[in-house]
Amino acid sequence: MMGKKEKRQALLKQLISETPFIKDKDIAKKLNVSIQTIRLDRLELSIPGLRDRIKDIAYHNLKEEIRSLPIEEVIGEIIDLELEKSAVSILEIEEKEHVFSRNQIVRGHYLFAQANSLAIAVINDELALTSKANIHFLKQVKQNEMIIAKAKVKGTDLGKRRTTVEVESFVRDEIVFSCEFEIYRSNLIGLKGEDRKVTSLI
Amino acid sequence: MMGKKEKRQALLKQLISETPFIKDKDIAKKLNVSIQTIRLDRLELSIPGLRDRIKDIAYHNLKEEIRSLPIEEVIGEIIDLELEKSAVSILEIEEKEHVFSRNQIVRGHYLFAQANSLAIAVINDELALTSKANIHFLKQVKQNEMIIAKAKVKGTDLGKRRTTVEVESFVRDEIVFSCEFEIYRSNLIGLKGEDRKVTSLI
Incomplete structure (x- = not known):
């Protein structure tokens, strides 16, 4: 069974893959947690911040x-x-x-x-x-x-x-x-x- | 009789009063002297540089x-x-x-x-x-x-x-x-x- 944190991190991954230009602020709102929690989650999952995601997509596209x-x-x-x-x-x-x-x-x-x-x-x-x-x-x-x-x-x-x-x-x-x-x-x-x-x- | 320098400074004054937005570079060209000469002339005559003339005119207009x-x-x-x-x-x-x-x-x-x-x-x-x-x-x-x-x-x-x-x-x-x-x-x-x-x- 998935813990609360695993569930949230799975949702976070899904959100970012579906809408790569979403801000931490908006993820936090959707998942009903603080921005700090989202930042820590991203760190643990090695998902870069929005600005770097944009640059990355820009470079590859x-x-x-x-x-x-x-x-x-x-x-x-x-x-x-x-x-x-x-x-x-x-x-x-x-x-x-x-x-x-x-x-x-x-x-x-x-x-x-x-x-x-x-x-x-x-x-x-x-x-x-x-x-x-x-x-x-x-x-x-x-x-x-x-x-x-x-x-x-x-x-x-x-x-x-x-x-x-x-x-x-x-x-x-x-x-x-x-x-x-x-x-x-x-x-x-x-x-x-x-x-x-x-x-x-x- | 007016000396060379007095003549030039008189012309300079006239030029600036007629076309207040003229640059030192363009005055120098017109009077056929160096930009440095124009700057020194302005200093002697207490005529501010272009940027200050613009601000001055802006303020008064x-x-x-x-x-x-x-x-x-x-x-x-x-x-x-x-x-x-x-x-x-x-x-x-x-x-x-x-x-x-x-x-x-x-x-x-x-x-x-x-x-x-x-x-x-x-x-x-x-x-x-x-x-x-x-x-x-x-x-x-x-x-x-x-x-x-x-x-x-x-x-x-x-x-x-x-x-x-x-x-x-x-x-x-x-x-x-x-x-x-x-x-x-x-x-x-x-x-x-x-x-x-x-x-x-x-």
């Missing part, structure tokens, strides 16, 4: 190389990337200067920075510059919330060398931000045949 | 109080402000992490941050949040260039409590960035009678 900017210049951690198709990044706003002091609402330009650098990263070109952006701020994001941005390449205007990328950002399952970017690129070499075909219809 | 955010949270120095009408701010991007390492082009979210905080500052309300932004990046800005952002209030939709603010940013006389913001405000009390009348036509 990047099947392709970002070309348009050095990865250190991406705002947020990219955890999935398929060039000219889609990308996902995670950002947690922790610092005080990134939120409005009055209400702890995350300042809009950080949401924009995460989305914009993701839209640049998905372009398979050595020079990619944002020319237009059409932003909707849909819901306020608070300090310490985890923002997941998802980029999708919508198509490329081959004549103007501009690629349209749509980014939607979520906190938990709720959309908080969306933006359509038009990205200028120096050439079209990075586009695979299929992308060229699909996108030349635009 | 703010006839009205910003209500929507603490002035320290504005990205850039506000040098002119008329609530519900217009505002001007100046930003110089000096830090390396604010530009792309490959080409020293200023990252888009800093241009956006300056414009967005100016659009918020011009609103005469204690709560003002950006709901939409339609951005055009028109020209690349390089490290150490001085960006002057000019905000104009276009009108307020009284029913939806949303104010449209247009911001255009310039480097020297050239437009580099433009954005139309839609700002949600908590109330309409801050609007003067004339602003209400004009804007209710929208």
Whole structure:
């Protein structure tokens, strides 16, 4: 028979494998114990903290190389990337200067920075510059919330060398931000045949 | 008769009074002497450096109080402000992490941050949040260039409590960035009678 602690640790393992971006705070709430207990459990089970789990997943999921900017210049951690198709990044706003002091609402330009650098990263070109952006701020994001941005390449205007990328950002399952970017690129070499075909219809 | 140095210092005074945001580097070029010479001239004439001149002008030009955010949270120095009408701010991007390492082009979210905080500052309300932004990046800005952002209030939709603010940013006389913001405000009390009348036509 399983003891109380074994049961809890089994649940903890399951929770983290199902939702790897869950915070200790939220695990503690779900399992109705203190954050300290969760930290000790993780130590005993050799499960790294959230930040390291994200970096680990980021490292193992990047099947392709970002070309348009050095990865250190991406705002947020990219955890999935398929060039000219889609990308996902995670950002947690922790610092005080990134939120409005009055209400702890995350300042809009950080949401924009995460989305914009993701839209640049998905372009398979050595020079990619944002020319237009059409932003909707849909819901306020608070300090310490985890923002997941998802980029999708919508198509490329081959004549103007501009690629349209749509980014939607979520906190938990709720959309908080969306933006359509038009990205200028120096050439079209990075586009695979299929992308060229699909996108030349635009 | 005026000596060479007196002539130069007279020209320097004139230049700074006509274009107070001119850099030592640019004065040196115009007067065909070294930057060191200009610095010494300024010292002798007790003319403060550019950064202090901006702060000084900022301090003396703010006839009205910003209500929507603490002035320290504005990205850039506000040098002119008329609530519900217009505002001007100046930003110089000096830090390396604010530009792309490959080409020293200023990252888009800093241009956006300056414009967005100016659009918020011009609103005469204690709560003002950006709901939409339609951005055009028109020209690349390089490290150490001085960006002057000019905000104009276009009108307020009284029913939806949303104010449209247009911001255009310039480097020297050239437009580099433009954005139309839609700002949600908590109330309409801050609007003067004339602003209400004009804007209710929208």
